Amino acid sequence: MIAHNHQTLVLKVGSNVLTNSDGSPDGNTLSALVKQISWLHKLGKRVILISSGAVAYGRQAINIPAKADPILKKQIYASTGQIRLIHTYQQLFEKEGLHVAQILVTKEDFRDRKHFLNMRSCIEGLLSQGIIPIINENDTVAITELMFTDNDELASLTAAMVNADTLVLLTSVDGVFDGPPSHPDSKLISSISGSIPEISHVVSNEKSSFGRGGMLTKLRMAFKSADLGIQVIIANGKKGTILKDLTEDSSVPCTVFLPKEKKQSPKKWLAFGEQYSKAAVLVNKGAEEILLSEKINSLLPVGIISFKGSFEKGDIIAIKNESNQQIGVGKAEYSSDQLLPLIGMKNQKPFIHYDYLYISHHE
Numbered sequence: 122m123i124a125h126n127h128q129t130l131v132l133k134v135g136s137n138v139l140t141n142s143d144g145s146p147d148g149n150t151l152s153a154l155v156k157q158i159s160w161l162h163k164l165g166k167r168v169i170l171i172s173s174g175a176v177a178y179g180r181q182a183i184n185i186p187a188k189a190d191p192i193l194k195k196q197i198y199a200s201t202g203q204i205r206l207i208h209t210y211q212q213l214f215e216k217e218g219l220h221v222a223q224i225l226v227t228k229e230d231f232r233d234r235k236h237f238l239n240m241r242s243c244i245e246g247l248l249s250q251g252i253i254p255i256i257n258e259n260d261t262v263a264i265t266e267l268m269f270t271d272n273d274e275l276a277s278l279t280a281a282m283v284n285a286d287t288l289v290l291l292t293s294v295d296g297v298f299d300g301p302p303s304h305p306d307s308k309l310i311s312s313i314s315g316s317i318p319e320i321s322h323v324v325s326n327e328k329s330s331f332g333r334g335g336m337l338t339k340l341r342m343a344f345k346s347a348d349l350g351i352q353v354i355i356a357n358g359k360k361g362t363i364l365k366d367l368t369e370d371s372s373v374p375c376t377v378f379l380p381k382e383k384k385q386s387p388k389k390w391l392a393f394g395e396q397y398s399k400a401a402v403l404v405n406k407g408a409e410e411i412l413l414s415e416k417i418n419s420l421l422p423v424g425i426i427s428f429k430g431s432f433e434k435g436d437i438i439a440i441k442n443e444s445n446q447q448i449g450v451g452k453a454e455y456s457s458d459q460l461l462p463l464i465g466m467k468n469q470k471p472f473i474h475y476d477y478l479y480i481s482h483h484e
Contacts, residue, residue: 122377123368127286127352129167129248132158133276137293138358139174146177146206150359152213154291157364158253159217164368167248169283170255171276172210178202203257210255220252225259231278232397234435234452237390241282274393277342280351281389288346289367290339291358296376297336313343314379343378348481349392350383384479387452391479394437394450400430400457401439401447402472409442412449412480419471420451420478422463432457438473440480452477 123130134154141147151174158168176195179202185194207223214221224243231237247254258275273290280288300307343353356363356375366373384392404412408424420440432438433456440449451473453460463469 122354122371122373122375123166123287123289123364124352128165129169129283129285129287130161131169131171131276131280131283131285131288132364133171133272133288133290134173134358135272135290135292136173136177138291139172140177144177145181146174146209148209150361151209153361154358154364155210155213155217157362159214159219161364161368162219162251162253168253169244169248169279169285170210170253171272171279172206172255172257173272175199175202175206175257178205178209181205206257207255214253220250222247222252222254224254224256226256226275227259231282231390231393234387234390237282244279244283271338273339273342277346278393280346281349281392284383284386284389285351287352287354288343289364290343290353290355291363292339292355293357293359295357295374296355297340309374310376311374312377312379314347345392347378347380348384349389350380352380353378385476387477388479391437391450391452391477394479397437398439398450399432399436400428401441402428402460403441403443403445404448406443409448412440412478417475419475420473421467422460422469422472423465423467425460425464425472427464428457428460430457434459440473447481449478449480451479 138154139147139151158170161168176198179198179200181202182205183197183201185197203223203225207221210221224240226240230240244254256275256279258272276288276290279285294302295309297310297313298307299310339355343355346353354367354375354377356367356373360366363373367375402420403426404420404424405426408420411418411424412420426443428438432453434453436453437450438453439447440451441447454470454472454474454477460472463472
């Protein structure tokens with residue numbers, strides 16, 4: 122649960138939590154969540170809120186013909202609804218004596234280490250002043266290839282960025298079930314510490330009515346966050362006291378992903394860097410075994426068979442095995458031109474240093 126010594130929390134609230142069955146905004150749930158976040162703030166917790174709901178607020182206010190282009194329609198709903206959503210948050214938090222800040226992002230905002238650190242500095246600055254950052258994807262300008270899978274991915278990335286202790290994903294069900302949540306024989310899985318292949322075959326991937334992702338998306342993001350040392354909780358945001366219950370009642374129904382040892386900050390950035398990789402290196406079986414072991418190792422040129430693409434020092438590189446399966450990512454210590462004559466050679470400096478290497482053990 123949310124431990125007393127867990128100071129930094131990232132809270133993601135899904136579309137189905139903030140909407141009614143007809144798709145209209147659920148003001149009662151939103152108000153209850155604000156009161157609970159304010160309560161956590163008074164306990165000394167630093168809370169970053171990842172909030173869906175803009176499209177629902179836009180849909181409520183703007184009437185667009187059904188035949189209109191669906192992408193344009195979503196952009197209009199998102200851009201008009203975001204104002205209404207953040208204004209609602211502002212009013213509710215002001216009643217609790219708190220200020221809020223709005224941050225709209227796309228995947229491109231996480232494209233390099235410098236930009237990543239600048240975003241983190243902004244959020245840390247807001248938190249230091251007791252301001253609640255409210256983050257959402259900028260649906261108005263995002264195009265398909267630059268969109269997050271859903272806000273679960275954005276929340277996981279944010280949790281890694283701010284070195285969060287706990288990531289709470291609020292949805293419209295109690296957690297991860299071993300079948301469709303609506304089925305009477307399905308059982309809630311209260312604690313998870315394994316990997317996706319071990320559990321994905323028993324999890325229903327029913328998508329929510331108004332959100333983009335399903336439970337398998339949540340699983341992937343939860344495992345990745347837990348692998349970075351962040352506790353992840355999936356719980357029912359429709360319950361009016363869920364955040365207080367997660368803090369005070371250890372028996373509240375939910376699913377907890379047990380965290381592994383905390384990773385260094387660069388590894389947290391790299392963990393979500395697959396989409397930014399400029400090229401890929403193919404490693405031999407020996408190098409793969411070394412990288413997947415529990416020992417601390419860098420990737421050396423002697424373990425590289427070949428590479429595909431052109432890159433410079435500092436670029437993110439995908440690491441693939443002989444079966445062309447990606448096993449990790451890392452930051453190149455030198456360019457493709459410099460690497461080419463060194464492939465397979467011993468006694469060379471690391472191509473990817475361990476401090477800037479992330480191996481996907483959980484997948």
